Amino acid sequence: MLEAWYCAPGEVGPGVFVPLLEAPKLALPIDMVKVSAGFPSPAADYEDNRLDINDYLIRNPVSTFFFPVEGDSMQGAEIFDGDILVVDKSIRPQHGHIVVAFIDGLRLVKRLYRQAGRVALVAENPNYPTLDIQEGMELVVWGVVVGKFKRLTA
Amino acid sequence: MPVFALVDCNNFYASCEKLFDPKLRDRPVVVLSNNDGCVVARSAEAKALGIPMGAPWFKLKEEARRYGVVAFSSNYALYADMSNRVVEVLSAFSPSIEVYSIDESFLDLSGFERQGYEACGAEIRQRVGDWLGLAVCVGIAPTKTLAKLANHVAKKALAGRAGVCDLTTMRKEDLTQLFARIEVGEVWGVGRKIAGRLNEMGIRTVRQLRDADADTLRAKFSVVLERTVRELRGLSCLEIEELVPDRQQIMASRSFGTLVYELPDLEEAVASHIARAAEKLRAQASLAGAVQVYIRTNIFKPEVPQYQRAITVPLREATADTRVLTGWALRILRDIFRPGYGYHKAGVMLANIVPEENRQFTLLGGCEDVKTALLMKALDGINERYGRGTLRLAAEGVDKAWQMRRGNLSPGYTTSWNGLAKVRAI
Numbered sequence: 001m002l003e004a005w006y007c008a009p010g011e012v013g014p015g016v017f018v019p020l021l022e023a024p025k026l027a028l029p030i031d032m033v034k035v036s037a038g039f040p041s042p043a044a045d046y047e048d049n050r051l052d053i054n055d056y057l058i059r060n061p062v063s064t065f066f067f068p069v070e071g072d073s074m075q076g077a078e079i080f081d082g083d084i085l086v087v088d089k090s091i092r093p094q095h096g097h098i099v100v101a102f103i104d105g106l107r108l109v110k111r112l113y114r115q116a117g118r119v120a121l122v123a124e125n126p127n128y129p130t131l132d133i134q135e136g137m138e139l140v141v142w143g144v145v146v147g148k149f150k151r152l153t154a
Numbered sequence: 155m156p157v158f159a160l161v162d163c164n165n166f167y168a169s170c171e172k173l174f175d176p177k178l179r180d181r182p183v184v185v186l187s188n189n190d191g192c193v194v195a196r197s198a199e200a201k202a203l204g205i206p207m208g209a210p211w212f213k214l215k216e217e218a219r220r221y222g223v224v225a226f227s228s229n230y231a232l233y234a235d236m237s238n239r240v241v242e243v244l245s246a247f248s249p250s251i252e253v254y255s256i257d258e259s260f261l262d263l264s265g266f267e268r269q270g271y272e273a274c275g276a277e278i279r280q281r282v283g284d285w286l287g288l289a290v291c292v293g294i295a296p297t298k299t300l301a302k303l304a305n306h307v308a309k310k311a312l313a314g315r316a317g318v319c320d321l322t323t324m325r326k327e328d329l330t331q332l333f334a335r336i337e338v339g340e341v342w343g344v345g346r347k348i349a350g351r352l353n354e355m356g357i358r359t360v361r362q363l364r365d366a367d368a369d370t371l372r373a374k375f376s377v378v379l380e381r382t383v384r385e386l387r388g389l390s391c392l393e394i395e396e397l398v399p400d401r402q403q404i405m406a407s408r409s410f411g412t413l414v415y416e417l418p419d420l421e422e423a424v425a426s427h428i429a430r431a432a433e434k435l436r437a438q439a440s441l442a443g444a445v446q447v448y449i450r451t452n453i454f455k456p457e458v459p460q461y462q463r464a465i466t467v468p469l470r471e472a473t474a475d476t477r478v479l480t481g482w483a484l485r486i487l488r489d490i491f492r493p494g495y496g497y498h499k500a501g502v503m504l505a506n507i508v509p510e511e512n513r514q515f516t517l518l519g520g521c522e523d524v525k526t527a528l529l530m531k532a533l534d535g536i537n538e539r540y541g542r543g544t545l546r547l548a549a550e551g552v553d554k555a556w557q558m559r560r561g562n563l564s565p566g567y568t569t570s571w572n573g574l575a576k577v578r579a580i
Contacts, residue, residue: 062242063285065568071579079579090285100577103175109577128580138179142287 044058057147063090065143067100067107074098074109076124083150085109089143101141112141156390157271157322159261160301161244161278163237164289164309166257167195170236171226173287174567174575180309182223186211189409190227190561227560231569236286243282252394256541260298262394275318283431295321299385299393303360304344308331333361343382348375360386404442406431407501413452414497420449421484422551427502428483429546432476433537435504441472443506445479447486452498463490472508475526476533479504480549526550541570 058064067085077098079085087100095114100107101121110121111132119133133139167185173176182199193200193209195542203221204381205214211225218225222445237256245251250262268396275292282290293304301319306312308319313332321329338357339349357372366384372380381391406427414420424447435442450462457549465486472478536545543550565573 060285062239066574067577069572069579070576073579075579081579084574085577089287092284102179103180105177107575107577109579122577134389140176140179 027081053149057086058088058150059146060088060090063143064088064146067109069109069148073123073125073128074111077111079109079124079145079148080150083148085145086149087129087143088146091144091146093141093144098145100142100145102142103133103137107142155264155296155322157263157266158297158298158301158349158390158394159248159263159271159275159278160254160293160298160305161240161261161282161290162284162293163240163257164291165195165201166237166288167226167228167233167290169198170195170232171229171564172197173236175564178224178400182221183226184218184219184223184575185226185228187228188413194228203520225562227563229566230563231566232564235568236288239286240282240288240290243285244278246281247380250394254564260301260394263294268468271322272320273320275320279317285320289317291316292318293321294319296388297385298394299342299382299388300388303336303386305338306336312336329404330361333364333443334359336360338356341382341386343378348379352373369441375452378549401507402433402507404504404507405501406434406503407448407499409499410497414500415493415495417488417493418492418551420487420491420497420500421549423500424487424502425480425547425549425551426543427500428480429476429550430542431502431504432474432479432530433534433542435507436474438536439510440507441474442469442473442479443469444468444485444503444504445482445500446503447483447490448503449487449490449497449500461492461495463492465490465555466503466505468506473526474510475530476547480547484549540572 065087067087069079069081069083069085072081085100093099093112095112097112098109099112100109108121111124113120113122119139121131121133123130168183171183180199182203183197184193184200185195187194193205193207193211196205200223202220203223205218205223216251219388233256241251241253241259244259244261248263252260254260261277262272262275271294275294278292279290282288289306291308293301293306293308295301295304304319304321308317312335313319336359338344338352338360339346341360341363342351352363363383366383368380368383371383385391408423408427416549436470445465446464446466448462448464451458451460453460467482467486469482533545537543567573567575
């Protein structure tokens with residue numbers, strides 16, 4: 001019960017107790033201490049930040065989102081099933097960009113065709129038809145695909 | 155003259171849900187509170203259906219489903235990430251920013267005069283929309299209270315176009331006219347209670363409050379309301395509060411999905427609350443000097459036996475060690491637990507928080523402190539990398555039968571590798 005392991009009940013206030021001091025342990029932290037001695041490293045002046053893959057793939061982190069791919073319609077653009085796309089929403093989508101697009105309740109990855117009054121979503125695989133955007137269809141070009149990555153082992 | 159902007163995300167939680175799910179386009183969406191209790195956010199379509207804020211979901215459910223309403227449990231991880239992104243975008247517009255809530259920030263726009271405040275507001279709106287796909291409204295004015303009011307004007311499009319409202323360039327007569335059309339309850343800091351009392355005094359509109367006698371209001375209400383009146387007149391009394399002080403108390407609590415009767419279930423709940431609270435504690439590089447545990451039955455069901463109890467224990471030595479904190483918390487819990495009650499909520503609080511560097515070493519602490527620090531660092535590192543709860547004390551349990559009800563939780567679209575939204579290459 002409480003009283004067994006708290007001492008001086010009521011010392012701090014009603015309903016508040018001070019715990020007993022536990023038996024202290026005494027040991028020396030030998031393996032925790034790093035001792036440095038001798039001359040400084042000759043490489044110290046050449047230290048540089050290690051490469052970070054984020055810097056390579058991502059220019060604007062705040063507007064960057066990831067989307068995994070399901071399907072093979074973009075293999076001509078080297079986008080394969082299971083790849084994770086890097087999508088930057090701050091880039092204004094233009095004709096020729098590979099984009100993530102929302103249409104008819106679907107999230108798609110396609111190449112954006114937008115020229116001479118024609119708007120279409122184009123696959124990069126001859127087995128898939130081009131999707132022409134007609135009057136009345138609601139297309140949201142969600143963001144521009146700027147890269148992709150995939151981890152091969154677990 | 156100082157100039158403030160209040161930037162507020164429209165229907166924030168519902169907008170975050172819509173952002174990643176193309177099936178939700180044009181659908182009414184609501185987001186529910188903990189345990190799927192009440193409506194805490196509504197999309198424009200849900201508002202148009204007349205679904206009130208705070209409505210208990212179980213009462214609405216049947217009818218709402220017929221109208222095609224989609225209800226989500228609160229996906230805090232998603233909202234927090236999107237909120238941080240919004241703040242990051244806003245930081246580019248002002249060196250001085252106050253994150254007022256998860257979906258509202260004050261910006262100090264003093265110095266943007268040349269560009270024009272309204273143009274600046276329009277640019278903020280455009281950029282958050284382009285970069286994050288979220289709609290915001292911007293209210294601009296010489297005081298924070300007026301900026302908040304301007305935001306309301308922008309949202310409801312009471313003056314000019316929707317989205318941005320700049321009160322700094324409005325003529326005095328136009329301001330007066332505008333304020334005469336807005337109810338006093340819309341003013342920041344005037345709650346329903348105060349609004350009711352003001353109404354009794356004949357003060358019904360913002361204009362009437364602005365022109366009321368400040369001394370009388372201070373005598374009848376408080377200096378806070380007097381300050382509000384001064385701010386409505388354009389005299390800035392409140393500044394941007396940039397620094398978020400480290401929290402002096404860290405709470406973690408949850409209502410249970412179903413009532414809990416057994417001590418082991420409560421123990422698991424308390425242990426995982428401690429784990430979360432201790433993680434936050436370490437994230438702000440602090441130590442806790444006291445632990446509180448409380449449990450209570452459902453106070454909204456007076457017909458069943460009621461019991462509640464809380465005990466705080468000051469620690470001899472401040473710590474951030476999950477194991478030590480869990481040990482104390484469980485001892486407290488076992489002491490306050492009474493069998494035979496259906497418990498509805500359990501919570502913990504870490505208090506007497508001090509920065510790590512102020513730690514007062516006990517005389518013979520020795521290397522245990524270093525070992526503990528390394529162990530906790532490893533614990534947090536693993537959980538950050540592989541998801542919260544990957545590595546935990548056995549006391550936290552495995553099944554977590556007591557866990558909060560979150561019936562329709564959307565995935566962590568931006569916060570979990572497993573939650574990413576798939577795009578189809580078809």
